[in-house]
Amino acid sequence: DFIQFSTNEDLLKTIESMDFNKFSFIQEVQLKHNPEKYFLLFIAPFIEKEYKNKIELFVILYDISEKKQIEKENREKEQMLLHQSKLASIGESLSALAHQWRQPLNSLSLMIQFIQQLSELNQLNKENLKEVLDEALQQINFLSHTIDDFRNFFRVDQEKKDFSVKEEIVSLLKILQIQLENHNIKIKISGDDFYVYGFPNLFKHALLNILNNSKDAILDRQKEEKDFAGIISINLDANKHSIKICDNGGGIKEEILPKIFQPYVSTKKVEGTGLGLYLTYIIINKMNAN
Numbered sequence: 001d002f003i004q005f006s007t008n009e010d011l012l013k014t015i016e017s018m019d020f021n022k023f024s025f026i027q028e029v030q031l032k033h034n035p036e037k038y039f040l041l042f043i044a045p046f047i048e049k050e051y052k053n054k055i056e057l058f059v060i061l062y063d064i065s066e067k068k069q070i071e072k073e074n075r076e077k078e079q080m081l082l083h084q085s086k087l088a089s090i091g092e093s094l095s096a097l098a099h100q101w102r103q104p105l106n107s108l109s110l111m112i113q114f115i116q117q118l119s120e121l122n123q124l125n126k127e128n129l130k131e132v133l134d135e136a137l138q139q140i141n142f143l144s145h146t147i148d149d150f151r152n153f154f155r156v157d158q159e160k161k162d163f164s165v166k167e168e169i170v171s172l173l174k175i176l177q178i179q180l181e182n183h184n185i186k187i188k189i190s191g192d193d194f195y196v197y198g199f200p201n202l203f204k205h206a207l208l209n210i211l212n213n214s215k216d217a218i219l220d221r222q223k224e225e226k227d228f229a230g231i232i233s234i235n236l237d238a239n240k241h242s243i244k245i246c247d248n249g250g251g252i253k254e255e256i257l258p259k260i261f262q263p264y265v266s267t268k269k270v271e272g273t274g275l276g277l278y279l280t281y282i283i284i285n286k287m288n289a290n
Helices: 010-018 065-120 124-154 163-180 200-224 277-286
Strands: 024-030 040-047 053-062 161-164 185-190 197-200 230-236 240-248
Touching: 010 185, 040 065, 065 124, 161 163, 161 200, 163 185, 163 200, 163 230, 185 200, 197 200, 200 230, 200 240, 200 277
Parallel strands: 185 230
Antiparallel strands: 024 040, 040 053, 161 197, 230 240
8 A cells, every 4th residue: 555665676685784683764755545544564574483494574554744734835835935025025126126227328328419519509520329229339338248147147047066156156246246335335355265055046045035124124223313324244265265244334233133034034123024134044954054
């Protein structure tokens, strides 16, 4: 009634490799007629005294169906939360994209008006037309590169790979830089680069969650102090393979710290979901980091 071994040969090899004095854990098994029922299968083979050439098996089945169901529900919940986090990241990133595009679009608009005015005054010549068009092409290239940065940010990582921590941080900051500057926030990167094995885009999503928390803390402080200059520092330690992120937004209250990575815990004065650091914790765990 159980799915145990694909062939009799596999079964015989397993029996031959067993210590006859101990129970051996074989594998997880399912009921054929009810796949939701899971068991741990333990077997202790022994030789019948009356029939010395006959091997019998003493079997223990330990029901883990409830545990497997909880694991399934937790996986579904985790996927849902990751999906919510991605939607939130899209919203944040579209806001950053708007900041990135506003200045080049304004510049292009002014160039078009300038060409139109020169034409109306009959002062448009090849020289000043070329100068304006060259500048316009530079702005268009900037917009194109910005789109590539955003497309790469939302690309789904198919497999783990070695990547440069500093390169991924710089790539993310290209998206956020203008938005942060508009809020009078500067980011400083120090330390030596190092490589890690994992998912580059998941890493950037985790970093984005942390930087957004720093930005929001600084914005809260700027409401109380108008000309407050925000600073976010990112320090890389190649020896310890660690990343330290600090800001001058005021810190986290001590009573909140023990549950900061729990879902739906938020310290923000502005509206927050309380999922950012929880999902960051999940992502970092997926990369076997801490």
